[in-house]
Amino acid sequence: MSKTYSVKWRQIWALIFLDIAILISWIAYHKYQPVVLDIFGFSSITKEFLIIQALILLVTPPAAGIFADKIWLKKKEKLPLIKSGINLVTMVFMTVAFTVFIQPDGWWRFLVPILIVFWLILMNVFHSPAFSTFEMFVPEKKYPQVMALFIVLIQLAQAIEPVIIDVLDIFGGPITFAVGGILVFATGFYLQRQFTNLNTSTKRRLSVKKATTSESKPWLVFGLGLIFGIATNFFFNQLPELIDEFGVMSFIDVSGAVKTGLVIAFSALFCYPISLLVSKIGLNKSMIISIILCILFGGVIFLSTGTTTTIAILLFALAYAGLSVSAIPSAFVNLNPQHKVFGLGLFFAAAEFPSSIFEILSV
Numbered sequence: 001m002s003k004t005y006s007v008k009w010r011q012i013w014a015l016i017f018l019d020i021a022i023l024i025s026w027i028a029y030h031k032y033q034p035v036v037l038d039i040f041g042f043s044s045i046t047k048e049f050l051i052i053q054a055l056i057l058l059v060t061p062p063a064a065g066i067f068a069d070k071i072w073l074k075k076k077e078k079l080p081l082i083k084s085g086i087n088l089v090t091m092v093f094m095t096v097a098f099t100v101f102i103q104p105d106g107w108w109r110f111l112v113p114i115l116i117v118f119w120l121i122l123m124n125v126f127h128s129p130a131f132s133t134f135e136m137f138v139p140e141k142k143y144p145q146v147m148a149l150f151i152v153l154i155q156l157a158q159a160i161e162p163v164i165i166d167v168l169d170i171f172g173g174p175i176t177f178a179v180g181g182i183l184v185f186a187t188g189f190y191l192q193r194q195f196t197n198l199n200t201s202t203k204r205r206l207s208v209k210k211a212t213t214s215e216s217k218p219w220l221v222f223g224l225g226l227i228f229g230i231a232t233n234f235f236f237n238q239l240p241e242l243i244d245e246f247g248v249m250s251f252i253d254v255s256g257a258v259k260t261g262l263v264i265a266f267s268a269l270f271c272y273p274i275s276l277l278v279s280k281i282g283l284n285k286s287m288i289i290s291i292i293l294c295i296l297f298g299g300v301i302f303l304s305t306g307t308t309t310t311i312a313i314l315l316f317a318l319a320y321a322g323l324s325v326s327a328i329p330s331a332f333v334n335l336n337p338q339h340k341v342f343g344l345g346l347f348f349a350a351a352e353f354p355s356s357i358f359e360i361l362s363v
Contacts, residue, residue, distance in 0.1 A: 007146060008137035014191040015137075016153055018130060021183040022123070023157055024164065025093075028176045031168050033116065036100060040109040047363045049113065053120055054356035058349045060124035065345030068129040073338055085126025086188030092119045093181025101174040128345040130191065135332050135340075141279065143329035144286075148275035151324045155268035158236065159261040216339040218346055221331045224287070225350030228327040231294050233354040235320050239263070239313065242301060248309050267317035267324075274318065275325040283333060286326040293319035 037043050068081050096115050104111070138146045157164075168176050243249065243263075244256035252259060278286040297316035301309055328347065335343035 007139065007142055010197075011133070011137040011191075011194045012146060012149075014187070014194040015131065015134060016150055018184075018187040018191050019150065019154060020157055021180075021187040022127060023154060025123070025180040025184055027161055027164050028168055028180050029119075031165055032173050032176060036096075036112060036116070036173060039100070039103065040112045042113055045113075047360060049116075050356070050360045050363060052117065054353070054360060056117065056120045057124060057352040057356055060121050061128050061345030061349045062342055063345070064125040065128050065340075065342035068132070068341040069338060072341070082126045082130045082188070083192055085122055085129075086184060089119065089122045089126070090181040090185040090188075092122060093177050093184065097174045097177035097181070100177065124348075126188075128341050128348055130188075131348075132341045132344050133195070134328075140333065143332065144275035144278040144283070144325045145272065147329055148271040148325045151271045151321070152268045155264050155271070155324075159264040159268065162257050162261065216336040216343060217334045218339050218343045221334055221343045222346040222350045224327055224330055224334075225347035226353065227291055228323060228347075229351035229354040231291075231298075231320055231323055232351060233358050234298060235267075235316070236260075236264070237355060237358050239301075243313075246305065246309055248313060263313060263317050266314060267321045270318055271321045271325055274321045278322065278326050283326050283330045286322060287330050290319050290322035290326060294323060 034043070034046065037046060037049065042049070064081075064085075071081060092115055096112070096119065099112055099115065134146075135143075171179065240256050240260040243259050249259050252262070281289070294316060297312045297319055300312035301316060304312055328344075331343060331347045332340075
C-alpha cells in the first residue's frame with residue numbers, strides 16, 4: 001500500500017481522544033444535570049427539559065452539518081467551525097462550574113438552564129464536523145478496522161462508567177464541569193495541532209470521498225442511524241434493567257451495572273476480529289446481517305430465561321459489535337462531499353433519538 005493511502009494514525013488518535021473526552025463529558029452531564037436542576041429549584045421541569053434536550057439533539061447536528069458543508073465546499077476547511085465550537089464549549093463548561101460553585105439566587109439562577117441548553121447545542125455543533133475528518137485520514141477499505149479501534153476504546157470507557165461516576169462523586173459538580181471543559185479543550189486543541197502539522201502536499205492529497213453510489217442518500221443514512229440508535233439504546237439502557245429483572249448471569253455475584261459493563265467489554269473486545277470479517281463480506285451485507293441478528297437475539301432475550309438468556313445476550317453483544325463497526329462507515333460511503341457533514345449530523349441525530357425518547361419516558 002502506498003504511503004499516500006496509509007492511515008494517518010496521529011490524526012486518528014486525536015479524533016479518538018476527542019471522542020473519549022466527549023463521552024466523559026456526557027457521563028458527567030447525565031450524572032449532574034438532575035442534581036444541578038434540583039439545586040436551583042428546576043426539578044419540576046425535568047421532563048420538559050428532557051424534551052428540549054431531545055429536540056436539540058435531533059435538530060442541531062444536521063443544522064450544523066449544513067453550515068459546515070457550505071464552509072467546506074467554499075474554503076476546503078473544517079477547522080474554524082471545530083475550533084470555534086470547542087472553544088465555546090470550554091467557556092460554557094467553565095461558566096457552569098463557576099455558577100454551580102457560587103450558587104446564585106434570585107433571577108441569576110435562571111442562567112443555569114440557559115447555560116445547559118447552550119452547552120447542549122455547542123456540543124452538537126462541532127462533533128459532526130470533527131468526526132467527518134475521519135475519512136480524510138483512512139483509506140476506504142480500512143474503514144471497518146479503524147472504526148473498530150474507536151468502538152473498542154469508547155465501549156471500554158462506557159464499560160467502566162460506574163467507576164467514572166464514583167470518581168465524579170469525589171470531585172463534585174464544580175470540579176467535574178471544570179475538568180470536562182479542560183478535557184474537551186485539550187483534546188480539541190490536540191486534534192487541531194495534528195491537522196495543522198500535516199505537510200502541504202499531504203493536505204492536498206486528503207479529500208472528502210464521493211459516495212460509492214451515483215448520489216448521496218442522506219435519508220438512508222438517517223435510517224441507518226435510527227436502527228443503530230435503537231440497538232444502542234437497548235444495549236446500554238434497557239439491557240441493564242433486563243439483567244437485574246431476570247437475574248441473568250447469576251453465577252457472577254456482582255451488581256447488574258457491573259454485569260452490563262462486562263457484556264459491553266465483551267462486545268468491545270470482539271470488534272476488531274469482527275471488523276476483519278466485515279471487510280471481507282462488505283459493508284452493506286454486514287449491516288443487513290448485523291441488523292437481522294440484533295433483532296433475532298434481542299427477541300430471544302425477551303422470550304427466554306436462564307442460561308439461554310445469557311447466551312442470547314452475549315450473541316447480541318457480538319451482533320452489536322458488527323453493527324457498530326459497519327454503521328458509520330456505511331454512512332460515509334453513501335454521502336457525497338456536498339452532504340457529508342449534514343449526512344453525518346443526520347446519522348448522529350437519529351442515533352440519539354431512541355435514547356432521548358427512552359429518557360423522557362423514564363421520568
